[in-house]
Amino acid sequence: MRSTRSTTRNHPLSLWAAALATLLGLLALAPTPAHAAPPARSAAATGLHISDGRLVEGNGNDFVMRGVNHAHTWYPGETRSLADIKALGANTVRVVLSDGYRWTRNTPEDVAAVIANCKANRLICVLEVHDTTGYGEDSAAGTLDHAADYWISLKDVLAGQEDYVIVDIGNEPWGNTNPAGWTDPTIAAIKKLRAAGLQHTLMVDAPNWGQDSQGVMRTNARSVYAADPTGNLLFSIHMYSVYSTAQKITDYLDAFVTAKLPLVIGEFGGPADQWGDPDEDTMMATAQQLRLGYLAWSWSGNTDPVLDLATDFDPARLSSWGERVFHGADGIARTAREATVFAGTGTDTQAPTAPGTPTASAVSPTSLTLSWPAASDNVAVARYDVVRVSGTTETAVASSTTTGVTVTGLTPETAYTFAVYARDAAGNRSARSTAVTVTTAKDTGTPGTGCSVAYRVVGEWPGGFQGEITLRNTGTTAVNGWTLAFTFPGGQTVTNMWGGTPTQTGAAVTVASASYTAAIPAAGSVSVGFTGTRGTTNTAPTSFTLNGRTCTTA
Secondary structure (H helix, E strand, O other), X not given: OEOOOOEHHXXXXXXXXXXXXXXXXXXXXXXXXXXXXXXXXXXOOOOOEEEOOEEEOOOOOEOOOEXXXXXXXXXXXXXOHHXXXXXXXXXXXXXXXXXXXXXXXXXXXXXXXXXXXXXXOOOEEEEEEOXXXXXXXXXXXXXXXXXXXXXXHOHHHHOOOOOOEEEEOOOOOOOOOOHHXXXXXXXXXXXXXXXXXXXXXXXXXXXXXXXXXXXXXXHHHHHHHHOOOOOOEEEEEEEOOOOOOHHXXXXXXXXXXXXXXXXXXXXXXXXXXXXXXXXXXXXXXXXXXXXXXXXXXXXXXXXXXXXXXXXXXXXXXXXXXXXXXXXXXXXXXXXXOOOHHHHOOOOOXXXXXXXXXXXXXOOOOOOEEEEOOOOOOOOOEEEEEEEEEEOOEEEEEEEEOOOEEEEOOOOXXXXXXXXXXXXXXOOOEOOOOOOEEEEOOOOOOOOOOOEEEEEEEEEEEOOEEEEEEEEEEOOOOOEEOOEEEEEOOOOOEEEEEEOEEEEEEOOEEEEEEOOOOOEEXXXXXXXXXXXXXXXXXXXXOOOEEEOOEEEEEO
């Protein structure tokens, strides 16, 4: 995980030698044991449970998690976040809690409120203890046994919530030091919780900071699963920089599916960093193909903002990572289906009516505002998805919980066609609205405006770096929508960006503003951050233009 306090990916450099050998050769889930029947459940299921290697609801319907992680224990005041996460289409949220070993213990009253908030927003709630992160390597980490005692102390709060709550015993409960030590404490914690009477589906995270780079969880999954007398055990793999190739991802996920052992991608990241470039496209596509759940890290609040899906907990300011997770191919908005338990005895299968035809206003060279008449639904419309239409191709542009949105990063004097879909909380999508075609204005320059640009390298590592660009409006009128252009002098390339959308051809880079950085008031500034690759040198660009105007450098 990435958090305000620790980072999964602080440790993968020590994993590569082992990962190279083990990820190619982990064959412990061999055909004979892989097809052995799982242990019989001890009682009839009353809520979320495992059946034939799948996570299902009490009524037997498959439930495929599509959601994100939320750092509740460090941001207990951000109670609006679950509603915002739901409005963007998620059906699950994994909530960070503390058992008091390392951080402030979440009280029974607080946990009960979290569960109630999840249920009010029609989200399945995965609760996890974070204090176990990196045990054996991080001296501050607590044990799985301590975490199990915490869950037992919450027994009265958890009782009766089996339809809505999954208990993740401990986050990333082993580091890279002797990861084989993970197996016995994991089995012991499972048995302890079952002996105490907890019937919920339990989730167990892998060692190696969740990434199982040495295959310990994969090798021992059958024996760990057999230790649960109820059979309601779900394995969780965290996919970060170790999973940089499609082969590694598909090999791992396929092994569990073939073995009929239940698995979810409990955390994953996409942006590249100094340890590698996770292949999030394959993670999401394969999870969709295999009907496996995934939970992206994380909603907001990381001190390193690369993995913040939303900036400052604002759903209207999704990062490029957030746009990818919520609106991209195989993303949450396109694939999530609400748990049927929230629909009572049946499922809401009625889609909203189509929204009215959108109209455009405030058309500038690089942005415009769309508004449309509301759709209607038998329950409620949760959000609207705006798409750009080109022939038979649609490209997601924005999502809004209101009947309007501002689209930025457009090209001057260019015709664009937009349409809108409505979606309800159950994931039902309406027919498409009538489309509207709008031509952006000619860029004649903005009187009374000027600009300055400050470029700095935040950090460097072999072959890569993180940079920041601050744009300041030195004029007397506001800038609404912008395109920044510059040239890298040392062969650098942008690999990921937040605050703008980059396009690079050779050394030339153009950056279109994001929705939350488009407006720069007079004397105001916005910042764009990015990670990139570099050679032996990392010389800063010396010339920048903003909407075609040359800026001074600071």
